[in-house]
Amino acid sequence: MGNTRRALEVVLAAAVVLGTSLSGVSQVRGTGNAPVIVETPWGQRTVPDLETYIEMQVYTHLKPGDNWWLAGEPIRQRLREEYKSGQLKLRHFPWQVTDGIYVLGRDNDEQQIYLVDSGKGLLLIDPSYDSWQDTIIQEIRQLGYDPSQVRWVLVTHCHVDHAQSLHLWRARGAKILIGDGDAHPVESGNQLVAAYLMPEGEREFLPCAIDQHIYDGDVLHFGNLTFYAIATPGHTPGSTCFYLNHASKHILFSGDIALHAGRHAWMGNPYVDWDQYLRSLQKLEPYAVNGQEVRFDILLPGHGTVDMDDASRSVDKTIKIVSNVIARRKSGENLDWAEPYVWNWTQGIQYREKK
Numbered sequence: 001m002g003n004t005r006r007a008l009e010v011v012l013a014a015a016v017v018l019g020t021s022l023s024g025v026s027q028v029r030g031t032g033n034a035p036v037i038v039e040t041p042w043g044q045r046t047v048p049d050l051e052t053y054i055e056m057q058v059y060t061h062l063k064p065g066d067n068w069w070l071a072g073e074p075i076r077q078r079l080r081e082e083y084k085s086g087q088l089k090l091r092h093f094p095w096q097v098t099d100g101i102y103v104l105g106r107d108n109d110e111q112q113i114y115l116v117d118s119g120k121g122l123l124l125i126d127p128s129y130d131s132w133q134d135t136i137i138q139e140i141r142q143l144g145y146d147p148s149q150v151r152w153v154l155v156t157h158c159h160v161d162h163a164q165s166l167h168l169w170r171a172r173g174a175k176i177l178i179g180d181g182d183a184h185p186v187e188s189g190n191q192l193v194a195a196y197l198m199p200e201g202e203r204e205f206l207p208c209a210i211d212q213h214i215y216d217g218d219v220l221h222f223g224n225l226t227f228y229a230i231a232t233p234g235h236t237p238g239s240t241c242f243y244l245n246h247a248s249k250h251i252l253f254s255g256d257i258a259l260h261a262g263r264h265a266w267m268g269n270p271y272v273d274w275d276q277y278l279r280s281l282q283k284l285e286p287y288a289v290n291g292q293e294v295r296f297d298i299l300l301p302g303h304g305t306v307d308m309d310d311a312s313r314s315v316d317k318t319i320k321i322v323s324n325v326i327a328r329r330k331s332g333e334n335l336d337w338a339e340p341y342v343w344n345w346t347q348g349i350q351y352r353e354k355k
Contacts, residue, residue, distance in 0.1 A: 001208040001324060007193075017079055018255075020099040025324045030161075031096045031143075032094045032096035032142075033091075033092045033093070033094060033095040033096070033144055033281075034095065034096070034100050035047040035091060035095050035096070035097070035308070036089070036090055036091055036092075037308060038053060038056065038090075040261070040351075041056060041058055041059050041060050042351045043307040043351075044307060044309060044310050044313065045307075045309045045310075046151075046260065046305050046306060046307055046308060047090075047091050047095070047103075047305065047306040047308060048090060048091070048260075048304075048305040048306075049091070049110040049303075049304050049305055050080075050083055050090060050108075050110075051110065051304075052260060052261075052304055052305040052341075053079070053090055054075070054076050054079050055220075055339075055341040055342075056081070056341070057075055057079060058072035058075050058341070059341050059344070059345065059351075061075060061324060062345070064348070064350060068342055068345050068346070069354070071176075075198030086311040091103075091107070091270055092107055092182065093105045093106065093107055093139060094115070094139040094140075094143055096302065097251075097298060097306065097308075098118060098246065098247045098249060098251075098298070099246075099247045100117035100118075100142055100220050100246070100247075101114065101115075101116050101117075101246070101247075101251070101300075102114070102115045102139075103115075103300075103306065104135075104136050104139045104140070105128075105132075105135075105247050106132070106135060110268070110303045110304045111125055111128055111132075111161060111302070111303060112126075112300070112301070112303065112304075112306075113125065113127055113128050113132075113136060114126065114253065114300055115139075115140060115143070115145075116222070116225065117145075118151075118223025118225045119223045119224035120151075120222075120224060121149055121150070121151035121152070121222070121223055122140075122145060122149045122150045122152075122171065123150075123151070123152045123153075123154060123222045123223075123225075124136075124150050124152070124153045124154070124174070125153075125154045125155075125156070125242075125250050125253055126154075126155060126156055126162040126164045126255065126302055127153060127162075127163075127166065127168075127169055128161060128162060128164065128165060129160070129161065129164045130164050130165050130204075131167060133165050133168055136165075138155070138270075142155075147172065147175075148172070150169065150172065150174050151173075151174060151175065151222075151249070152174060152175050152176075152177060152222055152263065153166060153169045153170075153174045153175070153176050153177070154178075154220075154222075154227075154237060154242065154253075155176070155177065155178040155179075155186075156179075156213075156235040156240055156241065156242070156253065156254070156255025156302060157178075157179065157182050157184070157235060157238060157239040157240070157255050158178065158182035158185040158192060158236055158238065158258065159193060159194070159236065160192050160193050160194035160205055162255070162256075162302060163178070163186055163193065163205075163208075164193075164194075164204075164205055164206075166186060167206045167207070167208040170208055170209065170211075175211040175212065176209070176210050176211050176212075177207060177210070177211065177212040177213075177214055177220070177290070178210055178213070178214060178238060178240070179213070179214050179215075179229075179231060179233075179234070179237075179238030179240035180213040180214060180215055180238055180240060181231075181237030181238025181239075182235055182236050182237060182238025182240075183210045183213050183238065184240070185232060185236075185238075186207070186208055187208065187209060187210055187212060187281070188207055189205040189207040190260075192237075192271065193205045201318055203331050213239055214229045214231075215229065215231065216229060216230065216231030217229065217230075217231075225244060225246060226244070226245075227242045227243065227244050227253075228242065228243040228289060229241075229242060230242070230243060230283060230284065230287070231280070231283075232255075232257045232272070232277075232280035232281070232283065232284070233276050233277075233280055234257075234265070234272065234273050234274065234275075234276040234277025234278070234279070234280050235255075235256050235257060235265035235266070235267065235272060235277060237271075238253060239256070239265075239280070240255070240256055241253060241255060241257055241258075241284065242252050243287065243289065243294065243296075245289075245294075249297040249298050250294050250295065250296050250297045250298070250311075251296070251297065251300060251311075252284070252296045252298070252299055252300065252311060252315075253300045254299060254300065254301045254302070254303050254315075255301065255302045256301070256303065257277075257280060257281065257284075257318075258299065258301065258314055258315045258318045259299075259301040259302075259303060259304050259305070259314065259318070259343065260280060260299065260301065260304055260305035260306070260307055260314050260340075261305070261313075261314055261317055261340040261344075262314060262316075262317025262318045262320065262321040262340035262343070262344075263303075263304060263314075263318070264277075264318050264321055264322050264325070264337075264338070265277065266337075267336045267337075268336045268337070274322070274329065274341075275326065275328050277322060278319070278322050278323060278326060280299065281315065281318055281319045281322060282319060284296075284315045285312060285315045285316055285319060286308070295312045296311035296312045296315065297309055297310070297311055298311055299311035299314050299315075317340060319325060321338050321340060321343055324338065324343075325337075325338050
């Protein structure tokens with residue numbers, strides 16, 4: 001039983017605390033599915049996608065000196081089989097982060113869309129592909145809302161996996177907001193949105209008019225909620241993160257800029273700017289509002305795992321990993337990607353399991 005049993009015990013224990021049954025499909029409540037919390041090897045509370053969950057378990061169960069890929073492969077294979085068979089259940093969309101904030105998406109995909117109840121209409125963040133919209137509309141209705149209540153669509157950046165469906169939401173009457181540097185690509189449907197990113201079949205991008213260009217430091221009011229815009233170019237010219245203080249939590253909607261445990265943005269295209277990206281990350285840590293320094297609690301990225309606490313740790317880690325990648329690139333190494341759990345392992349970083 002060994003590694004698999006211990007891995008499942010983490011999820012089962014979280015499910016007991018949260019009232020989620022892993023013996024069958026979680027039941028949708030008016031507030032959405034309960035998140036299945038999994039602790040990282042360093043004790044951070046997260047809601048992981050499958051691949052990150054597997055990396056957590058590999059990290060926990062390998063011994064110092066083990067080869068990450070070879071020694072970890074039996075764990076990876078076992079957990080993927082258990083997930084495929086339904087023995088291992090993780091997050092189930094739509095799920096609730098905190099009061100009025102929900103995560104939408106597809107259970108077997110790492111892409112994430114966010115729905116926010118402002119008290120005076122719904123805000124949709126990064127609505128993703130055209131082909132996903134039947135699922136997104138169904139999940140909005142599962143939460144007890146009507147799609148017609150979506151008044152605003154906020155976009156972290158112009159890439160097709162975040163912005164392809166903007167034209168559909170604008171046709172429904174929603175107002176579209178995006179960082180100024182990414183407004184022209186969306187309005188023109190140019191190569192920046194998709195050509196370097198997706199297979200041929202996903203490259204179609206119908207141009208969409210932008211209702212509001214967002215600039216660094218803009219204060220955005222959606223119903224009863226106030227968002228702060230942080231221009232974070234480098235991944236795309238207009239990439240923007242958004243800070244929200246809500247339900248006694250400091251929340252960062254980070255798009256692709258900072259992800260769990262130091263995972264960084266995809267930078268494998270000809271228009272990226274690594275140095276600009278690092279400067280953008282450094283704007284997030286430390287970050288201050290009206291002179292008051294903020295440490296992020298919850299990280300809501302465009303992909304992968306959600307941090308439910310200590311989110312600034314992931315920003316810090318992303319800065320360290322991106323700095324390392326830049327240094328290696330400047331020394332002549334052909335490198336544009338570093339996996340965070342693998343990176344930590346190769347650095348020899350060990351964590352003690354919580355007692």
